Amino acid sequence: MTTPSNQGAPVPRPEADAVPLHPVIAQVTERLVARSATARATYLARTDAAGTAGPARTRLACANLAHGFAASEPVEKIDLRGTVKPNLAIVTSYNDMLSAHQPFVDYPPQIKKAVIRAGGIAQVAGGVPAMCDGITQGRAGMQMSLYSRDVIAMATAIGLSHDMFDATLMLGVCDKIVPGLLIGALSFGHLPTALVPAGPMTSGLPNKEKARTRQRFAEGKATREELLEAEAASYHSAGTCTFYGTANSNQLLVELMGLHLPGASFVNPGTPLRSALTDAVSARVTRLAADVQAGEPVARLADVVSERTIVNACVALLASGGSTNHTMHLVAIARAAGVELTWDDLSDLSAVVPLLTRIYPNGSADVNHFAAAGGTAFLVRTLLDAGLLHEDVETVAGPGLRRYTMEPRLAEDGSLSWVEGPTASLDAAVLRPVEEPFQADGGLRVLSGPIGTAVIKTSAVSPEHRVVTAPAIVMDDQADFIAAFDRGELDGRDFVAVLRYQGPAAIGMPELHKLTPLLGVLQDRGQHVAIVTDGRMSGASGKVPAAIHVTPEAALGGAIAKIVDGDLVTVDGVAGTLTVADADAVLDRPSTGAAPSAAEFVGTGRELFGAFRATVGPADQGASVFPAVTAQHSIEEIPVAQHA
Known part of the structure; x- marks a missing residue:
């Protein structure tokens, strides 16, 4: 079965017995x-x-x-x-x-x-x-x-x-x-x-080696030159x-x-x-x-x-x-x-x-x-x-x-x-058939509870780390977390980092990828840690449990804005829950903190996106500035001019 590339014909369709849909x-x-x-x-x-x-x-x-x-x-x-x-x-x-x-x-x-x-x-x-x-x-x-x-x-x-x-x-x-x-x-x-x-x-520097160098740098055990060399060998x-x-x-x-x-x-x-x-x-x-x-x-x-x-x-x-x-x-x-x-x-x-x-x-x-x-x-x-x-x-x-x-x-x-194509995997350490999976589910869960609705990716998280209950450490800027790590204030304690005002309407929902190596260092030291945020961690979400995309977000009055230091927060990637102890009392509190004002959301062109901040939808609806298709958006075909 062949298809010359210059003919635009369909790719052959192999014959197969019909399989009932799950x-x-x-x-x-x-x-x-x-x-x-x-x-x-x-x-x-x-x-x-x-x-x-x-x-x-x-x-x-x-x-x-x-x-x-x-x-x-x-x-x-x-x-x-x-x-x-x-x-x-x-x-x-x-x-x-x-x-x-x-x-x-x-x-x-x-x-x-x-x-x-x-x-x-x-x-x-x-x-x-x-x-x-x-x-x-x-x-x-x-x-x-x-x-x-x-x-x-x-x-x-x-x-x-x-x-x-x-x-x-x-x-x-x-x-x-x-x-x-x-x-x-x-x-x-x-x-x-x-x-x-x-x-x-x-393929360049193996990903495992790159990750190891990043974590060593976060611990102060690798120089910036070593880190840059590892990154350049990976992205080459x-x-x-x-x-x-x-x-x-x-x-x-x-x-x-x-x-x-x-x-x-x-x-x-x-x-x-x-x-x-x-x-x-x-x-x-x-x-x-x-x-x-x-x-x-x-x-x-x-x-x-x-x-x-x-x-x-x-x-x-x-x-x-x-x-x-x-x-x-x-x-x-x-x-x-x-x-x-x-x-x-x-x-x-x-x-x-x-x-x-x-x-x-x-x-x-x-x-x-x-x-x-x-x-x-x-x-x-x-x-x-x-x-x-x-x-x-x-x-x-x-x-x-x-x-x-x-x-x-x-x-x-x-x-x-x-x-x-192949009828069997050629490397079972990388790719497996449905009958022999790495895990029985897709490793993506929706978490729900009084804090809101969030997403957690568990496929890279070891089973023993998928449930964390610990006091909250609340911050409104990832730079504050990095500074606290550098000062040693996060050492030797279990915690759930609650990073708020990171959502689409607050500051555009930035990725918080720089926190992953730091949290990984603490987890490797035996601390029980997790992160809860209305921001993103993306495809780089790694071995630390992360309840992300929390909605409603803090800037729109979400309950994540009512959590304070010391509240006992549970991230449960097994049961699919995101909870806080004494939830009724927490929800009765006023929100604390605030998203940057329009006057603060400036520099690097950010001031041009004020209209986006004002109109962007919630994460669970796509975090889009566009309205969904509705009957009100239907159009009549408009007559068009013909050639003269």
């Missing part, structure tokens, strides 16, 4: 469909109204169209003036500071050539910002990080707003970039769409960071959602296979756009991102021990498609989806080791065979998720084909 997967999906009925119908009606029978540009008046191709090459102008060839939008997050996005520098020219060979045209519709949480950790810029997702969504919408395009190719990899691109593109759900990845950098070249944080969680989830070609996520940059896959996805989406123009039934973005797709993404997140950021991003993506996903859905799925991977920070391997052990193809196969994924979904590769058990291969002549 009853909990079915139940969660059914209630998701029922809950979303009105919003989903509204979204699909809006999407249908935006469709067109021919190239989108044919609806533009002559002056509008002339502006759209003024800078094109003469041959391209001829094609753009015509009414036959589809025009693909390239939306790129390229910059050459960030390793994950640096490879995109050469993508637009390559994509344009591949699209032309496939019978279409392509233009760069726009660029979107791409910031890195790894660089902004502990800095003021981190307070704009979560907001950047919605900025990216808006920038994507602006790029696609010119009505010049018949399909979309989105170039993005990292934390907020992929969710932002997808949310923006879903406003143009009538267009066939694919994500085009760049791939992870090759173009490509995505190799640990399994939000960026690589993005890639796995997008592939399981059918928005990558099978096997595209974890192919290293600068390799012949990476280049062939970029050509192939360009040709494939060109073919889809041409089929739309011909009136053929085609999977548009709105068809690919369905209730079943969202459930599949949740299962992939849980089975792989992925980033807790996706408890917000998946909710926001789903809402953009008219699907009302909740944390309870994720929690119920987590109870039956086993943890099948050990990738740092949930293990010592990186994503290259995961790919070598069988990767996405084996993960999809074992989950499908256990009835834990919906097979009957639309994908850019063709109908049916079974196609994603295939792996791409290059022949000696450079042609690309897909072959059956």
Whole structure:
């Protein structure tokens, strides 16, 4: 079974016996469909109204169209003036500071050539910002990080707003970039769409050694030069960071959602296979756009991102021990498609989806080791065979998720084909079948109690540390925690660090990753420690129990603002509770502390995001500034000017 990369044909769909869907997967999906009925119908009606029978540009008046191709090459102008060839939008997050996005520098020219060979045209519709949480950790810029997702969504919408395009190719990899691109593109759900990845950098310094050096530095046993050398040996070249944080969680989830070609996520940059896959996805989406123009039934973005797709993404997140950021991003993506996903859905799925991977920070391997052990193809196969994924979904590769058990291969002549992926894990220390999981559940729990609702990632937390009851130490700034650690004030005592006013409406919900090594030091010394916060810990959530994304957040009157030093707090990752002793008395108190005022939320551009602070939604609703799709947001098709 082969598919030459320049033909845009579907990836082969292997035959397999139908497997009954797990009853909990079915139940969660059914209630998701029922809950979303009105919003989903509204979204699909809006999407249908935006469709067109021919190239989108044919609806533009002559002056509008002339502006759209003024800078094109003469041959391209001829094609753009015509009414036959589809025009693909390239939306790129390229910059050459960030390793994950640096490879995109050469993508637009390559994509344009591949699209032309496939019978279409392509233009760069726009660029979107791409910031890195790894660089902004502990800095003021981190307070704009979560907001950047919605900025990216808006920038994507602006790029696609010119009505010049018949399909979309989105170039993005990292934390907020992929969710932002997808949310923006879903406003143009009538267009066939694919994500085009760049791939992870090759393996550098082992993650376990990097973590050890970080912890030694936190203890004062390693110099800054030693720490920098370890970090530089780990993050050493173009490509995505190799640990399994939000960026690589993005890639796995997008592939399981059918928005990558099978096997595209974890192919290293600068390799012949990476280049062939970029050509192939360009040709494939060109073919889809041409089929739309011909009136053929085609999977548009709105068809690919369905209730079943969202459930599949949740299962992939849980089975792989992925980033807790996706408890917000998946909710926001789903809402953009008219699907009302909740944390309870994720929690119920987590109870039956086993943890099948050990990738740092949930293990010592990186994503290259995961790919070598069988990767996405084996993960999809074992989950499908256990009835834990919906097979009957639309994908850019063709109908049916079974196609994603295939792996791409290059022949000696450079042609690309897909072959059956592995039927067994090649490294049981990294990747396992459903029958032999690392743990029986997905390692992601929703905690609830008088303090509020939170998320905890237990997949990297040893069983003996999953329940902590200890006096609270309350702080309103992570710098205060770091200073207390440096002064030795946290030594020799059990505690739950309550870090408040870190939520979306307070200061943009920054990641608190710098606290992980410090808490790890104290836990290794035998102290019982945990953290409770309305901020984020992200895919870097590690071995210390962390109740994160607490909602309602402190800045909006949440109970977390009423806890004081010494209150006995329990973080129970087993029972799924977040409690405080004498809760009634605590809840009767007034809130203490406060989020920064508008006058204080300045510097590093933060003053430009005052409107975001005022309108951002709670974490459990996606922490978004956008309203959910409702019947009030439906539109009538607006008459458009025709060519003069």
